[in-house]
Amino acid sequence: DAKTTQPNSMESNEEEPVHLPCNHSTISGTDYIHWYRQLPSQGPEYVIHGLTSNVNNRMASLAIAEDRKSSTLILHRATLRDAAVYYCILRDPSGGSNYKLTFGKGTLLTVNP
Amino acid sequence: DSGVTQTPKHLITATGQRVTLRCSPRSGDLSVYWYQQSLDQGLQFLIQYYNGEERAKGNILERFSAQQFPDLHSELNLSSLELGDSALYFCASSLTSAESDTQYFGPGTRLTVL
Numbered sequence: 001d002a003k004t005t006q007p008n009s010m011e012s013n014e015e016e017p018v019h020l021p022c023n024h025s026t027i028s029g030t031d032y033i034h035w036y037r038q039l040p041s042q043g044p045e046y047v048i049h050g051l052t053s054n055v056n057n058r059m060a061s062l063a064i065a066e067d068r069k070s071s072t073l074i075l076h077r078a079t080l081r082d083a084a085v086y087y088c089i090l091r092d093p094s095g096g097s098n099y100k101l102t103f104g105k106g107t108l109l110t111v112n113p
Numbered sequence: 114d115s116g117v118t119q120t121p122k123h124l125i126t127a128t129g130q131r132v133t134l135r136c137s138p139r140s141g142d143l144s145v146y147w148y149q150q151s152l153d154q155g156l157q158f159l160i161q162y163y164n165g166e167e168r169a170k171g172n173i174l175e176r177f178s179a180q181q182f183p184d185l186h187s188e189l190n191l192s193s194l195e196l197g198d199s200a201l202y203f204c205a206s207s208l209t210s211a212e213s214d215t216q217y218f219g220p221g222t223r224l225t226v227l
Binding site for chain 1: 117155156157158161168169171205216217219220
């Protein structure tokens with residue numbers, strides 16, 4: 001499985017944008033980049049995913065580098081509710097063993113009031 | 114609220130015992146996944162069922178087993194429990210078994226083995 005690297009932790013202030021980086025230098029051409037997050041005492045929840053182009057949804061934006069070796073999850077205005085562990089995961093829908101989600105250690109985001 | 118329900122929320126038991134964790138997937142979802150989250154191993158995939166049939170296995174111990182019933186709910190059975198089995202167990206569901214499907218997670222069952 002292609003591997004991802006994320007910082008262990010990041011800190012932000014409420015109402016400010018947050019950029020969460022993820023490196024995936026061994027990404028294959030068919031790997032999608034998925035982000036999930038896990039709020040305290042809850043199960044993981046889907047945030048966003050993309051392949052090549054930048055993506056936006058109501059929760060966040062995903063910026064993907066042109067060479068696809070890195071990506072950034074952008075929370076436009078962090079709230080206290082965004083404090084969570086954020087996981088960057090590669091999934092290849094073309095088949096194989098990627099039915100499962102392979103979670104790394106993720107980035108613990110702390111949001112200060 | 115993801116629409117996935119898990120019961121019980123907490124479970125405390127003794128070593129050597131057997132427990133059953135229950136999961137109801139989102140309405141319409143055919144695939145159910147079980148994950149274990151422990152402090153030292155992080156979140157790990159255990160097993161997947163699709164429409165009643167086992168589809169994939171991960172790092173699931175032989176003492177653990179699961180099944181998915183005709184109404185699509187799933188149960189994870191853990192037997193001969195050891196202290197190291199203490200963990201959070203999450204169930205997730207998705208529409209199909211496709212790798213690209215978003216997985217929706219339940220709130221988890223916290224198992225404590227004393």
